[in-house]
Amino acid sequence: xxxxxxxxxxxxxxxxxxxxxxxxxxxxxxxxxxxxxxxxxxxxxxxxxxxxxxxxxxxxxxxxxxxxxxxxxxxxxxxxxxxxxxxxxxxxxxxxxxxxxxxxxxxxxxxxxxxxxxxxxxxxxxxxxxxxxxxxxxxxxxxxxxxxxxxxxxxxxxxxxxxxxxxxxxxxxxxxxxxxxxxxxxxxxxxxxxxxxxxxxxxxxxxxxxxxxxxxxxxxxxxxxxxxxxxxxxxxxxxxxxxxxxxxxxxxxxxxxxxxxxxxxxxxxxxxxxxxxxxxxxxxxxxxxx
Ligand code: C2E
Ligand code: MG
Ligand code: MG
Ligand code: MG
Numbered sequence: 001x002x003x004x005x006x007x008x009x010x011x012x013x014x015x016x017x018x019x020x021x022x023x024x025x026x027x028x029x030x031x032x033x034x035x036x037x038x039x040x041x042x043x044x045x046x047x048x049x050x051x052x053x054x055x056x057x058x059x060x061x062x063x064x065x066x067x068x069x070x071x072x073x074x075x076x077x078x079x080x081x082x083x084x085x086x087x088x089x090x091x092x093x094x095x096x097x098x099x100x101x102x103x104x105x106x107x108x109x110x111x112x113x114x115x116x117x118x119x120x121x122x123x124x125x126x127x128x129x130x131x132x133x134x135x136x137x138x139x140x141x142x143x144x145x146x147x148x149x150x151x152x153x154x155x156x157x158x159x160x161x162x163x164x165x166x167x168x169x170x171x172x173x174x175x176x177x178x179x180x181x182x183x184x185x186x187x188x189x190x191x192x193x194x195x196x197x198x199x200x201x202x203x204x205x206x207x208x209x210x211x212x213x214x215x216x217x218x219x220x221x222x223x224x225x226x227x228x229x230x231x232x233x234x235x236x237x238x239x240x241x242x243x244x245x246x247x248x249x250x251x252x253x254x255x256x257x258x259x260x261x262x263x264x265x266x267x268x269x270x271x272x273x274x275x276x277x278x279x280x281x282x283x284x285x286x287x288x289x290x
């Protein structure tokens with residue numbers, strides 16, 4: 001679509017009437033192709049959710065999972081959310097996709113309960129456009145009611161960038177979630193611009209330490225120090241900490257020493273489909289066969 005191409009032209013930082021390079025042409029062609037395919041993706045049932053376990057460092061037990069969207073396009077093959085979520089944000093399709101993610105999560109939790117399996121709390125990522133809507137807490141709560149699922153099984157992730165765009169609005173929405181009994185977490189923490197005074201007023205229960213700090217914390221002193229400070233900060237604010245992108249035993253050991261509560265990352269498991277997640281991580285939670 002023309003406005004998508006224009007968006008890329010503007011984002012290049014040059015005059016939009018300037019020479020349209022081959023590279024820019026390729027990027028906008030890809031954006032157009034993806035945008036068109038994305039249009040039919042919901043109707044064609046091309047989305048699915050993968051689940052990545054979250055584990056407590058003190059008990060070694062699974063405490064939750066993050067739901068991550070996957071798109072298998074019939075025409076384009078697998079497309080990463082890092083590529084299509086920003087496009088869906090641009091086009092407004094993110095609202096419908098975001099609602100699908102919430103519904104699919106509620107449906108899966110209900111399925112586990114019906115199968116006699118005690119679920120773990122599932123964390124869902126929120127987009128900027130979703131978070132802008134004043135009725136988001138009402139929508140989420142209505143979906144939980146519709147599927148007869150307790151709010152205790154759901155967690156919502158908001159990136160630090162989104163949370164800090166309009167702190168007053170953020171506080172209002174987060175307080176509303178709190179009233180519905182829905183826990184919230186700040187995602188990719190450390191990469192945005194939280195003012196400490198606002199952070200302390202955000203009623204979130206968890207900080208997710210961005211994986212960029214975890215990646216080099218065993219070799220880079222600065223990253224190691226930042227991770228330690230985030231953990232201390234969270235402890236003072238009585239928030240839980242989870243480290244994202246933990247890939248090695250060395251990282252796990254350092255995080256444990258620093259007092260981090262939980263971890264998520266390839267060291268435990270990659271994001272996996274629901275059936276695999278059930279077999280590998282919820283086996284111990286099977287209560288009865290209905
Ligand atoms: P995120 O929410 O920060 O999710 C974590 C990303 O890190 C996921 O990428 C996950 O697969 C990846 N990851 C997890 N452990 C490791 C590790 O040990 N090493 C490395 N290198 N990576 C790891 P993914 O699934 O590609 O998702 C990328 C981003 O797309 C997410 O970042 C999130 O911002 C967005 N996203 C994914 N699903 C949804 C969704 O349903 N709704 C919205 N609005 N955004 C989503
Ligand atoms: Mg996330
Ligand atoms: Mg993250
Ligand atoms: Mg991220």
